[in-house]
Amino acid sequence: MFINKGNQINPQFATKSQLFKLFESISNNCIKSLYISPKDLETKNDVISNLSEKQINFINKIAYSETGLSVFETTDKTYTIIPPFPILNSSFNNHDKFKILKDTLNQKYIIGVVLLRLGRYAICILKGEELLHTKTKDRYVKNRHKAGGSSQRRFERSRERLIRELYDKTCEITKDIFEPYENKIDYLLFGGEKHTINGLHKRCTYIEKFKKQTLKRLLSIQHEPNQKTLENIHKEVWKSKLYEISNI
Template sequence: MVHPIAPKNNVYKEFQIQLKSYLSPQRTISSLNQIDSESWCQETIFFPRGFDSKNIPDQKIQKIINEIDFLDNGIVIFVGNNKVTVLIPPLPMMIEKSFPGFKSKPIIDLLNNCPTFAVVLIRLGNYAIGVIKDHKLQSSKTGSRLVKNRHKKGGSSQRRFERGRERQIKELFDKICDTAKRIFTPYENEIDYIFFGGDKHVISNFHLRCPSVKKFDQIERRLPVHRPGLKALQSIEKEIWKTHLIEFIETQNVLEENNA
């Protein structure tokens, strides 16, 4: 998974950044309780899924948000005098509101929710498909299909090889698509979100070959998986629920604390 912070501007000169990434729901709630107990938060701002950071009037907040790559699920910002903590939720936030002081109930409600997930894990040659409901893998199918590695030699033999390889990839995608339809159809009206995991380019090409998966609400965050299989499916919900917390402390304030 791509890290949610990417140094694009000069924010690292203005802030000291501390990452608390990949937190489980329990650790996220514990971190929220710590923020509450420290009593520094003066305002909590909820930005929903699909919000536009250009509409944020506060330049400091906008600069911080612009440093974060993954905003598809919305974000929550806890604001203090010289400190800002950003929470990137594992699932979409739908609330758009600002609260005085510390407010965590909408996040905790989201973390305590129990949605039904469709999961498709793909790497060339292997796939795993499943439905997770009530925190259990209810239905699944794993499989493999031969896809040859790329041919490094040139000439007509390479072109024949590439045509054969493209055919193998299409056959793999069609097999995955048919299997996904069979696994997902009994839960079609229950599935809240669909997640994909594996190789980015393979997943993008699969979408083009299997438009039927677009009927589900897709979470853009790509799940990390080394080898799709039953073991990966059984542990993937832990990845789905992981949250990012990113703490920004203004550099001047950090220097003052260190020199005190």
């Protein structure tokens, strides 16, 4: 595998508008651009030979990207960007150096989003950044019980039942919202704690229909999944990772 998961480095996060401002600011002194698809990133394709040794070593420190990456070299800095959605084809030093990434960021993808925490879910369909359909709901799930003995076992059985009911209801509502868009959904994203999302995957067979469209990254949820969260979720869905290094 091309990407080394050791010695990982932390990125900045950039919105679409922030990236477009960056492109404008470096357009006059951008001397090289490179786009690497996820497949070529995985197989260490010869396309990376267009980079300097320092740039390759830097990319090796970035955690694996399921969406590929783009590299823009200026006279003094190199910017590496991991986009929110896949770069379909690798290319080097194309005429319009920013066009491929701009086109990716301007796509009107149909995106399914499922946000889940124990006790609440929020589900939506996006077209680009526009909300098309939403649904939120809370369902009571007991906190963990600290006492021991039979009382604790009864409590845990009750809690497990409530969690199953939450998963089943989330699955039911997801199906209701997604069905009209089943043949149109380009990508599916989940948000919440990893073990909770894993539990939903095990319980909800419907979402397996979108296995090929599902991206592995989990959306960050700062607050409870609710309508307000969904109204701002496009920012999280469309954000990119941005790395910047000096060429000196």
